[in-house]
Amino acid sequence: MQDLPCTESERYPWLTEPAKRNLLRMLESVHAPTFNHQCGDRLDPKTREQCAEFEKSLAGPLHRPSEPEPAWLNAFQTRCVEHVPIYRQLGRGATRFSELPTVGRKDLYDQPWAFVPDNQPLDDLMVYFTSGTTGRHLDILSHPYVSTCYLILLKKVLAEFGIRLKSGPDQVVIALVCAQKSTYTYASVSGYLDGAGFIKINLNSSDWPEPEAIGAYLRDMNPQIISGDPLALAHLRHVAPALRPDALVSSAMTLSEPFAQALTKTFECPVLNVYSMNECRLLAYQSQQGFRLASPDVYMEIMDPDQDQVLQPGQWGELVVTCPRNPFLPLLRYRTGDFGRLQPSDSGWLIQDFEGRPPVAFRTQQGTWINNIDISAKLRDLPWIQFTLHQKKSGDLVLELLAEAHLIPKVTQRLKALFGAGQKIQVKTFDPNAQAKPIQYSSVLDQQPVNLSFP
Numbered sequence: 001m002q003d004l005p006c007t008e009s010e011r012y013p014w015l016t017e018p019a020k021r022n023l024l025r026m027l028e029s030v031h032a033p034t035f036n037h038q039c040g041d042r043l044d045p046k047t048r049e050q051c052a053e054f055e056k057s058l059a060g061p062l063h064r065p066s067e068p069e070p071a072w073l074n075a076f077q078t079r080c081v082e083h084v085p086i087y088r089q090l091g092r093g094a095t096r097f098s099e100l101p102t103v104g105r106k107d108l109y110d111q112p113w114a115f116v117p118d119n120q121p122l123d124d125l126m127v128y129f130t131s132g133t134t135g136r137h138l139d140i141l142s143h144p145y146v147s148t149c150y151l152i153l154l155k156k157v158l159a160e161f162g163i164r165l166k167s168g169p170d171q172v173v174i175a176l177v178c179a180q181k182s183t184y185t186y187a188s189v190s191g192y193l194d195g196a197g198f199i200k201i202n203l204n205s206s207d208w209p210e211p212e213a214i215g216a217y218l219r220d221m222n223p224q225i226i227s228g229d230p231l232a233l234a235h236l237r238h239v240a241p242a243l244r245p246d247a248l249v250s251s252a253m254t255l256s257e258p259f260a261q262a263l264t265k266t267f268e269c270p271v272l273n274v275y276s277m278n279e280c281r282l283l284a285y286q287s288q289q290g291f292r293l294a295s296p297d298v299y300m301e302i303m304d305p306d307q308d309q310v311l312q313p314g315q316w317g318e319l320v321v322t323c324p325r326n327p328f329l330p331l332l333r334y335r336t337g338d339f340g341r342l343q344p345s346d347s348g349w350l351i352q353d354f355e356g357r358p359p360v361a362f363r364t365q366q367g368t369w370i371n372n373i374d375i376s377a378k379l380r381d382l383p384w385i386q387f388t389l390h391q392k393k394s395g396d397l398v399l400e401l402l403a404e405a406h407l408i409p410k411v412t413q414r415l416k417a418l419f420g421a422g423q424k425i426q427v428k429t430f431d432p433n434a435q436a437k438p439i440q441y442s443s444v445l446d447q448q449p450v451n452l453s454f455p
Helices: 017-028 045-057 073-083 085-090 105-110 144-160 212-221 230-239 257-267 372-379 407-419
Strands: 126-130 138-142 172-178 186-190 196-202 225-228 247-250 271-277 281-286 291-293 299-303 316-323 331-345 348-355 361-363 369-371 386-391 397-402 425-429 441-443
Touching: 017 186, 017 196, 045 144, 073 085, 073 331, 105 138, 144 271, 144 281, 172 212, 172 230, 196 212, 225 230, 230 247, 230 257, 247 257, 257 271, 299 331, 361 372, 361 386, 361 441, 369 372, 372 386, 372 407, 397 407, 407 425
Parallel strands: 172 196, 172 225, 225 247, 247 271, 386 441, 397 425
Antiparallel strands: 126 138, 186 196, 271 281, 281 291, 291 348, 299 316, 316 331, 331 348, 361 369, 386 397
């Protein structure tokens, strides 16, 4: 798939002169990294109106435990079964929502186009790929509306913690930080936030004029909110501990409470832990009682991991989400691959004992640390079916691999390129029929190194 270049007016249909100056300030700073991507919100008048309606809808009530199903669910099911190929095929003959089979990421891997409604115009289609911590390339079909909905939901969540998300073309409001060997990086401005800046940066020093430029750039930009996964936030503590954002937002991986407290102590601000998926963005946020659903357009179920059986409140199982938010990827009983318990409360459903995709840092032979996402990137283009990687206390690796035999030396060579030529790797045959859900990455080594350096 080839990227089609967008003009500035296509990326920013609303762009004002003050917002453009803000964009140039982020791009042309003497401390700026080497940005490798361009991105805009593509917020045209029609999409802006849709976003305004979405923001109004957040004032409505969340799905209550006393209600069997939210009011919008039946109409959404009908639309999906009539107009979405995969649901038309799977939902044939189902008269009630509870009779619909679940779908999951494997269905997206195999046929992402089957989730696009027949009557959905393709003019605003965006395609980007992700592997997260699973390592397998996944094309996500999305719409500019979905990205702005994330900002709207983030604004709501921040407000519940007493923080007002700023706007205006004289500031950078959000910095998304990564700690990877390589990733897309860019600067952008938001029409929804009246030209406020947004930056996505990689804390790998090879992206910067000099290592000291990372902290200098962040101090100059002074972002109100800093977002990232726990590994990136761990690295941020090392390169820019003097930053004082209004809040940190952790997502994508499991955040331990002790590490959240350490981040709060370093940056002197609250740490918000959110549950978000690339398929539809922000779903829930952590409170003292558990993860609270953030929006009325989310219906969550808990199911047996191995069969389409809804579990009772309080039982531990796989989270299954129904959400109409993404026009190119409506989710109808979609298995998330995340686990927990659904518990009723006075304010709505809570996700407790949440177990997402845990972050793992691996130590190389040189004593440096690499992100498990970098391992996924290194192996992404190989046609393996499944693998797990474990690091022992000795530093040796145990690789369980389900793939054609000829791939084994290729995978081990790629790993040695990351870890060092002398890295010991024990290769085992992956058992796809094992009862337990496989953990992609694991290690007995300390998972909170002070500094995540890069190979």
